[in-house]
Every structure is written in C-alpha cells, then in structure tokens.
Amino acid sequence: MDEKVRNKVKDYRIKQDLTQQDLATLSGVSRQSINSIEKEKYIPSLPLALKLAKIFKCKTDELFSLED
Numbered sequence: 001m002d003e004k005v006r007n008k009v010k011d012y013r014i015k016q017d018l019t020q021q022d023l024a025t026l027s028g029v030s031r032q033s034i035n036s037i038e039k040e041k042y043i044p045s046l047p048l049a050l051k052l053a054k055i056f057k058c059k060t061d062e063l064f065s066l067e068d
Helices: 009-015 020-027 031-038 046-056
Strands: 004-007 064-067
Touching: 009 020, 009 031, 009 046, 020 031, 020 046
Parallel strands: none
Antiparallel strands: 004 064
C-alpha cells in the first residue's frame, strides 16, 4: 500500500485571501509548517487537519484525500 496524502490547503487559503503567515497564526503553527503542508512534504496531525478544516469551513475530506 503506497498511498499519498493530497491536500487543497493552498487553494482554500488563496480563496480566502490569506497569506501563509495568516493561516499559520490562525492555526497555531509556523509559516514553514503551512508551506510544508502545501507542498505535501508534511502530513499534518489529525488535530491540525481538523483545525484547518474548521478555519476553511469545510469537511476534512474536502481538504485532504488519499491517492494510490
């Protein structure tokens, strides 16, 4: 099983006119963490994924998905 986690964090962030720093401040992480998540180099913890979905007012499965 070689699944990859994909996300739409950057798309949602841009739609809400937020900078990476804005989103980092809202979610309580560093700007570098947001950058790594957007580049799919880092998979956020479940609490952070839920927090991001809450910030974007969407479901986590709209923000994150598994790809084979």
